[in-house]
Amino acid sequence: MASIKFHFAVIAAKISAKLIKLIGGNASNMPGQIALKLCKDFMSQAPKAPLVVCVTGTNGKTTVSNLLADALEADGKKVVSNRLGSNIAPGCAANLLNSLNWRGKCRVDVAVYEVDERASRLVLPYIKPDYLVVTNLFRDSLKRNAHPDYIFSVIDTYCPDTTKLILNADELCSSMLKKNNDKVYYGIGKLPTDITESINIVHDYSICPNCGATLKYDYLRYHHIGYATCPECDFHSFDADYLVTNLDIENKELTIKIKGVEQSYPLISDIIFNIYNELTVITALLEIGIPNEKVKELVARIQVPDSRLNHKKVNGVTVVQAMSKGQSCISSCRTFDYVAGETGRKAIVLAMDDYYDRKKSIEYIGWIYDVDYEFFNKEDIVQVIATGPRCYDHKVRLLLAGVPEDRISCAEEEMDGVNLIKTKEVDHVYILYDTSTYNLSCKMKDKLVNSLEVEQ
Numbered sequence: 001m002a003s004i005k006f007h008f009a010v011i012a013a014k015i016s017a018k019l020i021k022l023i024g025g026n027a028s029n030m031p032g033q034i035a036l037k038l039c040k041d042f043m044s045q046a047p048k049a050p051l052v053v054c055v056t057g058t059n060g061k062t063t064v065s066n067l068l069a070d071a072l073e074a075d076g077k078k079v080v081s082n083r084l085g086s087n088i089a090p091g092c093a094a095n096l097l098n099s100l101n102w103r104g105k106c107r108v109d110v111a112v113y114e115v116d117e118r119a120s121r122l123v124l125p126y127i128k129p130d131y132l133v134v135t136n137l138f139r140d141s142l143k144r145n146a147h148p149d150y151i152f153s154v155i156d157t158y159c160p161d162t163t164k165l166i167l168n169a170d171e172l173c174s175s176m177l178k179k180n181n182d183k184v185y186y187g188i189g190k191l192p193t194d195i196t197e198s199i200n201i202v203h204d205y206s207i208c209p210n211c212g213a214t215l216k217y218d219y220l221r222y223h224h225i226g227y228a229t230c231p232e233c234d235f236h237s238f239d240a241d242y243l244v245t246n247l248d249i250e251n252k253e254l255t256i257k258i259k260g261v262e263q264s265y266p267l268i269s270d271i272i273f274n275i276y277n278e279l280t281v282i283t284a285l286l287e288i289g290i291p292n293e294k295v296k297e298l299v300a301r302i303q304v305p306d307s308r309l310n311h312k313k314v315n316g317v318t319v320v321q322a323m324s325k326g327q328s329c330i331s332s333c334r335t336f337d338y339v340a341g342e343t344g345r346k347a348i349v350l351a352m353d354d355y356y357d358r359k360k361s362i363e364y365i366g367w368i369y370d371v372d373y374e375f376f377n378k379e380d381i382v383q384v385i386a387t388g389p390r391c392y393d394h395k396v397r398l399l400l401a402g403v404p405e406d407r408i409s410c411a412e413e414e415m416d417g418v419n420l421i422k423t424k425e426v427d428h429v430y431i432l433y434d435t436s437t438y439n440l441s442c443k444m445k446d447k448l449v450n451s452l453e454v455e456q
């Protein structure tokens with residue numbers, strides 16, 4: 001039975017949400033803060049939705065939780081998700097508040113929470129999810145997240161023992177979470193492009209957790225993503241219950257082997273990290289109990305959000321905005337690798353500085369030495385333009401990666417970087433942005449598109 005304090009918190013927080021909306025504000029965090037302030041155990045007192053799914057991990061959690069909420073909504077379910085709010089405790093509390101009516105009773109079928117992996121200790125023990133989806137655990141901002149093993153210990157300690165986990169078999173760190181919980185694994189089998197020795201600067205988890213021997217990878221996709229076996233003991237990566245056996249990029253088809261039977265699904269992206277995101281969503285939908293044929297139909301209706309990657313072709317030049325999270329070396333490595341692998345002559349604009357860190361604390365720049373700028377040392381990358389106050393740090397890193405100096409330009413003011421693009425010499429311009437510089441990258445793209453239209 002919920003306390004008077006809880007009911008008071010629900011009403012006060014809902015009134016604040018109405019007022020914030022009335023004045024045109026974003027009511028995605030503040031009502032959660034109010035609810036937690038007025039009732040400290042608001043999250044544990046609130047009635048649970050019939051189905052609660054949390055999504056966490058270093059990379060891909062926003063995309064996965066959004067796609068999952070989209071698919072469940074398309075299935076006709078009443079869903080709340082914190083897609084417009086933060087993924088730390090107040091944002092999750094606000095999402096929980098949205099799942100309740102004024103009387104404090106649950107009013108939805110499903111609650112999907114994107115949960116920051118570090119903040120999971122303040123969320124998971126209280127909302128007790130039915131499912132916890134973990135995308136991966138990678139090296140991330142040193143200042144915020146320390147080492148992935150630390151994040152592992154946070155999730156492992158605070159995830160309830162009753163929660164079923166949906167884990168990435170191809171990623172050794174997160175796949176070992178919650179040893180005794182009920183769980184399923186998803187993974188992508190060997191691809192023709194896979195290798196056996198790492199080419200990345202960052203390759204964590206190269207040592208057997210049982211005996212300390214150097215692991216051998218049957219196949220390695222990037223960093224430590226792949227299938228590892230120990231030559232000295234019987235340790236190996238987990239085998240996937242949902243295993244991708246074929247990726248048909250041309251015909252946009254994804255084949256997944258489930259309980260020995262191969263099933264085909266529409267492929268919604270040709271980028272490997274988004275294929276992982278899609279596979280994660282398919283696994284979660286099937287685990288939740290949505291029939292296979294329905295899942296196929298739902299997947300065909302969902303789209304990778306535009307803010308992650310979008311294209312516009314003007315006057316023969318394709319302008320692409322792509323997220324490349326600053327401070328997070330793996331996110332940036334994946335984007336660098338993808339961009340470098342695209343065909344055609346390219347100019348790359350870097351706008352990846354952390355605006356929040358710059359304004360409110362000291363920005364840690366060491367992360368750029370974990371990112372493979374070496375991918376940009378290619379003949380068809382005609383130009384790399386580093387922008388922002390940290391542009392010279394990026395230039396040093398590019399020089400160390402062997403990129404010829406005459407292909408590197410710097411602009412301390414980000415918008416000035418657009419003027420330096422040699423549009424006549426390239427087929428593609430990639431603007432790489434951080435989560436905090438998305439709006440800036442849109443302005444850069446608009447400026448470039450306008451100048452290309454004038455040239456026409």
Ligand SMILES: [Zn+2]
Binds near residue numbers: 232
């Ligand atoms: Zn071993």
